[in-house]
Amino acid sequence: xxxxxxxxxxxxxxxxxxxxxxxxxxxxxxxxxxxxxxxxxxxxxxxxxxxxxxxxxxxxxxxxxxxxxxxxxxxxxxxxxxxxxxxxxxxxxxxxxxxxxxxxxxxxxxxxxxxxxx
Amino acid sequence: xxxxxxxxxxxxxxxxxxxxxxxxxxxxxxxxxxxxxxxxxxxxxxxxxxxxxxxxxxxxxxxxxxxxxxxxxxxxxxxxxxxxxxxxxxxxxxxxxxxxxxxxxxxxxxxxxxxxxxxxxxxxxxxxxxxxxxxxxxxxxxxxxxxxxxxxxxxxxxxxxxxxxxxxxxxxxxxxxxxxxxxxxxxxxxxxxxxxxxxxxxxxxxxxxxxxxxxxxxxxxxxxxxxxxxxxxxxxxxxxxxxxxxxxxxxxxxxxxxxxxxxxxxxxxxxxxxxxxxxxxxxxxxxxxxxxxxxxxxxxxxxxxxxxxxxxxxxxxxxxxxxxxxxxxxxxxxxxxxxxxxxxxxxxxxxxxxxxxxxxxxxxxxxxxxxxxxxxxxxxxxxxxxxxxxxxxxxxxxxxxxxxxxxxxxxxx
Amino acid sequence: xxxxxxxxxxxxxxxxxxxxxxxxxxxxxxxxxxxxxxxxxxxxxxxxxxxxxxxxxxxxxxxxxxxxxxxxxxxxxxxxxxxxxxxxxxxxxxxxxxxxxxxxxxxxxxxxxxxxxxxxxxxxxxxxxxxxxxxxxxxxxxxxxxxxxxxxxxxxxxxxxxxxxxxxxxxxxxxxxxxxxx
Amino acid sequence: xxxxxxxxxxxxxxxxxxxxxxxxxxxxxxxxxxxxxxxxxxxxxxxxxxxxxxxxxxxxxxxxxxxxxxxxxxxxxxxxxxxxxxxxxxxxxxxxxxxxxxxxxxxxxxxxxxxxxxxxxxxxxxxxxxxxxxxxxxxxxxxxxxxxxxxxxxxxxxxxxxxxxxxxxxxxxxxx
Numbered sequence: 001x002x003x004x005x006x007x008x009x010x011x012x013x014x015x016x017x018x019x020x021x022x023x024x025x026x027x028x029x030x031x032x033x034x035x036x037x038x039x040x041x042x043x044x045x046x047x048x049x050x051x052x053x054x055x056x057x058x059x060x061x062x063x064x065x066x067x068x069x070x071x072x073x074x075x076x077x078x079x080x081x082x083x084x085x086x087x088x089x090x091x092x093x094x095x096x097x098x099x100x101x102x103x104x105x106x107x108x109x110x111x112x113x114x115x116x117x118x
Numbered sequence: 119x120x121x122x123x124x125x126x127x128x129x130x131x132x133x134x135x136x137x138x139x140x141x142x143x144x145x146x147x148x149x150x151x152x153x154x155x156x157x158x159x160x161x162x163x164x165x166x167x168x169x170x171x172x173x174x175x176x177x178x179x180x181x182x183x184x185x186x187x188x189x190x191x192x193x194x195x196x197x198x199x200x201x202x203x204x205x206x207x208x209x210x211x212x213x214x215x216x217x218x219x220x221x222x223x224x225x226x227x228x229x230x231x232x233x234x235x236x237x238x239x240x241x242x243x244x245x246x247x248x249x250x251x252x253x254x255x256x257x258x259x260x261x262x263x264x265x266x267x268x269x270x271x272x273x274x275x276x277x278x279x280x281x282x283x284x285x286x287x288x289x290x291x292x293x294x295x296x297x298x299x300x301x302x303x304x305x306x307x308x309x310x311x312x313x314x315x316x317x318x319x320x321x322x323x324x325x326x327x328x329x330x331x332x333x334x335x336x337x338x339x340x341x342x343x344x345x346x347x348x349x350x351x352x353x354x355x356x357x358x359x360x361x362x363x364x365x366x367x368x369x370x371x372x373x374x375x376x377x378x379x380x381x382x383x384x385x386x387x388x389x390x391x392x393x394x395x396x397x398x399x400x401x402x403x404x405x406x407x408x409x410x411x412x413x414x415x416x417x418x419x420x421x422x423x424x425x426x427x428x429x430x431x432x433x434x435x436x437x438x439x440x441x442x443x444x445x446x447x448x449x450x451x452x453x454x455x456x457x458x459x460x461x462x463x464x465x466x467x468x469x470x471x472x473x474x475x476x477x478x479x480x481x482x483x484x485x486x487x488x489x490x491x492x493x494x495x496x497x498x499x500x501x502x503x504x505x506x507x508x509x510x511x512x513x514x515x516x517x518x519x520x521x522x523x524x525x526x527x528x529x530x531x
Numbered sequence: 532x533x534x535x536x537x538x539x540x541x542x543x544x545x546x547x548x549x550x551x552x553x554x555x556x557x558x559x560x561x562x563x564x565x566x567x568x569x570x571x572x573x574x575x576x577x578x579x580x581x582x583x584x585x586x587x588x589x590x591x592x593x594x595x596x597x598x599x600x601x602x603x604x605x606x607x608x609x610x611x612x613x614x615x616x617x618x619x620x621x622x623x624x625x626x627x628x629x630x631x632x633x634x635x636x637x638x639x640x641x642x643x644x645x646x647x648x649x650x651x652x653x654x655x656x657x658x659x660x661x662x663x664x665x666x667x668x669x670x671x672x673x674x675x676x677x678x679x680x681x682x683x684x685x686x687x688x689x690x691x692x693x694x695x696x697x698x699x700x701x702x703x704x705x706x707x708x709x710x711x712x713x
Numbered sequence: 714x715x716x717x718x719x720x721x722x723x724x725x726x727x728x729x730x731x732x733x734x735x736x737x738x739x740x741x742x743x744x745x746x747x748x749x750x751x752x753x754x755x756x757x758x759x760x761x762x763x764x765x766x767x768x769x770x771x772x773x774x775x776x777x778x779x780x781x782x783x784x785x786x787x788x789x790x791x792x793x794x795x796x797x798x799x800x801x802x803x804x805x806x807x808x809x810x811x812x813x814x815x816x817x818x819x820x821x822x823x824x825x826x827x828x829x830x831x832x833x834x835x836x837x838x839x840x841x842x843x844x845x846x847x848x849x850x851x852x853x854x855x856x857x858x859x860x861x862x863x864x865x866x867x868x869x870x871x872x873x874x875x876x877x878x879x880x881x882x883x884x885x886x887x888x889x
Contacts, residue, residue, distance in 0.1 A: 044154065161765070187683060256773075272774060276779045289863075355646070463601075463614075527766050560772070712854055
């Protein structure tokens with residue numbers, strides 16, 4: 001474990017530690033007084049009705065999948081951007097090909113009307 | 119009391135079960151409450167939405183969550199005390215409410231109003247129109263995610279509220295107009311404050327226009343949304359900017375001028391597209407026209423009394439009380455029992471920022487109004503929301519509520 | 532009442548409104564009252580829909596501006612008067628119609644066939660006065676809670692005045708007032 | 714082990730100085746846990762977006778640039794009761810709205826406070842009739858009443874400052 005990775009480890013430990021600390025304090029010390037009226041679902045002020053989980057139209061699923069797809073694409077940029085200098089021209093071409101492939105997918109989705117709601 | 123989750127049919131529908139389609143009841147389409155507590159319903163309006171995913175199938179408005187029983191309460195108060203309630207109806211157009219109530223009394227009692235009072239009434243009503251349009255623009259843009267416009271609009275609105283507070287002592291609920299004129303004359307700093315506002319405001323409107331008018335994000339959301347044809351507008355008795363945005367140039371200030379509007383030269387902005395963008399353009403242009411009226415009214419403001427000297431209806435000035443016995447008698451009568459206008463029924467209407475605001479006043483000769491009905495524009499403008507919203511997305515419904523510019527105090531009375 | 536309005540097709544004269552009123556009087560035998568320069572036509576309940584139909588189609592009154600009611604409570608015979616205010620945007624005229632109704636639970640034909648925006652007005656009249664409109668597509672309460680009893684704007688309905696809480700009657704009001712603590 | 718809230722018995726100090734005096738040397742800052750918790754609560758108390766009538770317009774005015782309520786930690790008007798600590802009842806509450814108001818109050822997580830803004834919310838105000846609930850304290854427990862019809866934005870902010878002082882007085886005892 002060479003010394004360069006130490007800062008990242010410290011960062012991870014601090015971040016998760018703080019998160020756990022904050023949530024933990026709230027979880028353990030926070031008073032819990034659930035009443036039926038408080039835990040009733042919020043229906044903008046009206047009485048809740050019907051089952052909580054209902055059938056969702058497929059269009060929501062489509063939008064979600066498209067988002068995840070292009071989000072992962074962005075995640076691949078990060079390691080590339082870090083070593084961008086060392087990779088030089090080869091890295092650039094590699095990434096452009098990667099982007100073009102996904103761009104084709106994007107244009108297809110756009111033309112097929114996946115982004116419009118209807 | 120235990121509140122368990124009730125099945126769909128009885129619980130939330132409060133007697134509206136027969137209006138909801140069969141698909142909704144068994145859960146194929148989503149029944150959702152855009153209910154009384156919602157950031158974009160501009161008050162306590164409840165819309166029962168039937169949604170197929172994001173698309174709105176039917177909208178069932180349920181109003182009455184701010185019903186204040188003003189008409190019943192005014193029947194038990196004398197004319198002057200009842201005027202205090204008129205401010206609370208359409209709380210964005212308080213001066214307009216006062217004006218229409220006072221005009222109704224003056225028409226009923228055939229009271230004369232000195233020209234200076236008429237001029238000041240016009241100035242304040244137009245300033246109130248600008249203030250109301252500013253709140254409309256601020257909240258409408260806020261609903262469409264243009265946060266900064268809200269803060270700019272309220273900055274100008276504060277200037278107008280300061281002018282109103284300077285004259286009437288209250289920022290919003292002024293009760294400044296009284297039957298037969300005004301409560302009292304404007305203070306000396308009034309003219310400079312209004313001139314200052316006239317000087318800076320056109321630049322501010324250009325600021326809003328620069329932010330929104332050619333902003334593609336805004337245009338994408340408002341163009342072609344909620345088209346209201348001319349026939350539909352007339353059939354559903356839509357009045358005000360919504361009617362003028364559909365091509366009918368009907369404005370009560372021109373059609374039936376009151377308080378001396380015929381002296382001022384201003385034009386009525388109209389559009390023909392009838393969609394949300396047309397209504398936006400009409401209201402923005404109306405702000406400029408109102409400013410023109412304020413300027414002309416200020417230049418033509420005559421000197422003289424602000425209250426008619428008809429002692430049967432208007433209390434005498436305090437200076438007279440020490441001198442003449444009749445003044446004391448009139449003063450005592452007016453402030454204890456109020457005045458008794460002749461029996462009869464009148465309808466008087468003014469052009470409020472939302473449309474035709476009218477008062478149907480029935481008097482039986484007693485000191486209290488026998489029956490007073492407020493014809494409010496938002497009541498009709500809200501009635502066509504289900505027709506406008508059919509087939510649009512839920513996000514467009516938010517823009518539609520903004521463009522109808524409804525005020526729930528107006529709708530529920 | 533005649534005035535020069537730039538965007539009106541032609542400005543109406545006093546004579547024109549009177550001629551409309553005269554035609555309606557002959558056709559429906561309506562009674563005319565004049566107050567502060569505004570004519571009011573009084574017709575029976577079964578004539579009102581036909582009258583509004585002719586007014587809208589022939590006389591050009593496109594807009595039903597307002598529909599309200601007045602309760603002359605002690606008078607039993609015509610207890611409720613339903614008032615219609617029609618407006619002709621093209622001719623810039625306003626006309627007031629009045630329909631007297633007898634009894635405490637009057638029934639009246641609906642106007643939604645002629646003017647669709649009467650829908651909510653009539654629902655409010657049912658809610659506030661208890662005037663039933665036959666043929667109304669969905670007559671239910673609009674302003675009051677759906678299970679409210681009574682019609683508030685009737686003259687015999689109490690105002691619901693509650694004595695305000697001052698120092699001298701603080702204890703009695705405090706005892707009666709429910710002050711939830713949680 | 715939870716913290717049981719017990720309202721303090723100290724009178725609200727007339728001048729606005731903080732009720733806890735600072736210790737002498739500032740080497741190690743010690744403070745009671747009550748003060749830390751109260752300090753955290755008062756400085757980020759998020760109101761619920763619950764505008765009813767005319768007072769809501771004044772509340773928007775107080776939130777806007779000129780009076781800027783967010784200087785006192787009230788940056789966000791949370792739309793849902795789940796994320797809000799303070800309910801400002803801004804406007805007249807009608808009989809049809811009272812159950813909705815009560816349900817929203819119940820759905821707010823503890824600790825929660827209520828400011829009744831304006832005369833109509835505090836005592837029915839101008840409207841004393843069948844349609845208006847004569848005072849919100851018949852529906853929800855109210856902490857601070859702000860007078861005015863509508864109260865000026867400064868009056869609302871003063872009401873909020875009074876609430877902050879009241880919250881600062883609260884003392885907790887550790888429940889075993």
